[in-house]
Amino acid sequence: MTSTLGEVAELVRSKNAGPFWLTIDVFLANVDDYARVVGSPLTDAAFIADTYQVAADSVRIFTLPHLNAVKVSVPRPSVQGSLYDTDLHAGQQYVALLGTIID
């Protein structure tokens, strides 16, 4: 059944990892949902790069089976607090991924 990341995940959050990185944590409730998300565009660097307008080779993707979690880190498109930054703590940037299709 096809659904979105927002529907499948138990928790999705984003935050600064220092002023120069944005990191997104995705927590799944069980190993089946975890496997679905690991096999989704969320672990595709090109898809993440396109979403956040960063270079694909700068995207870092981590799978954490012991937590049923996936983590994605990208260089911040705007440095924290700089002229065009619209999210000082990067706390809402995960929302851009909530519609990601999960098979």
Place this chain on the structure above:
Amino acid sequence: MNADVRAETDLRAVFGDEHPATVRVLVPVGMLGGGFPEETVARASELGAHVIAVDGGSTDSGPHYLGTAIAKTSRTAVARDLRLILRAGRAAGIPVIVGSCGTSGTDAGVDWVFGIASEIAEAEGLELTVSRIYSEQSIHIVTKFLEAGAVNALPPAEPLTAEIVAGCSHIVGVLGHEPIVDALASGANLVLTGRATDTALIAAIPLALGMPAGPVWHGSKISECGGLCTTNPLSGGVLVSFDASGFTVEPLASDAVCTPRSVAAHMMYENADPFRMREPAGTLDTSAATYRQLDERSVRVEGSRFERAEQYTIKLEGAAPAGFQTMILVGLRDPQVLARLDEWCGGVLAYLRQNIHRQFGLEPKDFDLQLRRYGHDGVLAKGEPQRSDPPREVGLVFIATAADQQTATQLAKFANPVLLHAPLPGETALPSYAFFGSPAETERGQLHEFVLNHSVNVHSPAQLFRTVRTELVPA
């Protein structure tokens, strides 16, 4: 455990000849001034804590606080927390360590917390031996490192230039645990540091008392935000206990518990890499760590490793002025304007840019204008997935940025009637929109930007830092 990763400083001044098998650190709250229940910290003695360690800052509140050397936290709230912590520390006969004083860890931030501590010592009749560790760096010193080829760019930064260094209003070096251990060994029972790694304050005494580096750095990272590694993030702090084979973490508040998931997940928090974290002396590697529930409230972690780096490095943080801002908040509710919002905003900006040149003689490089559309795409900007949906109402924030406050405000005043009355193309009647209030414009003051993401190679951990010791004796 590797003997070479054990600190060897003599802490007999603090702990006598005791060589504890377990070293306990009480972390009362994630940030000094954040607040915690009084009884949680008063248990320091009963819990057998060897030290109370609390963080006073972070870069997470943005570049303003480093750029201006002003604290983000409330002085009253900091004084309340510090009073309870100092009282608990004296009652238990253990030292207190406060890191990254005054939010950004500038020299002014250290002096700010020292002033608060001095008032508390006087009011409470506490005798304190205070060591202040200053970590602010001059442009001259950083330029010398640059000239010596001793500066490393950290991803995604470009190599550092002398121009970037010269533009900084404040630069701090992020200190490790060693200067803190030195201060404690020389007899301090209150250590106030400039910018330090969040973990160094917690790691200092466990490392100095011979606990293994892998678990110490890992446990320090897990506990540095206090209750954030528990099931009740706002409950206050945690107690973290280190021994030869790992560490155990438990919440201080009775209405919180630690679970393997809440603890392991905290290694992900605010870290770009969930397994590896760089400290001045090397890198923590948690990829082989195991997490298990020890009892109802505490979690046991083993298997963490620390890889000593060949080169000891100190990370730098620096903020530079980036112009002054004035803003205007306008409410947009007209359905026709909201249906053609891009067109309306584009028209307003084009009109202003063209006429600012005529009215003020300013070139495009001399100013910046932005329209942020809260309620539409103000948060995600171009990444907003529902950008094609017309919004019901928009909080439009106009922002003028210029080299000085007066110019930014002049630009906002010039934009005022345009933002109030701009018609859609083809409209003949004069519309008016909903200004937030009078005055329409709000001066935001000076903008700063983080401009350093670099580290420097040093020959000793204390090389960049200056320690001043003071005896506070109540009158």
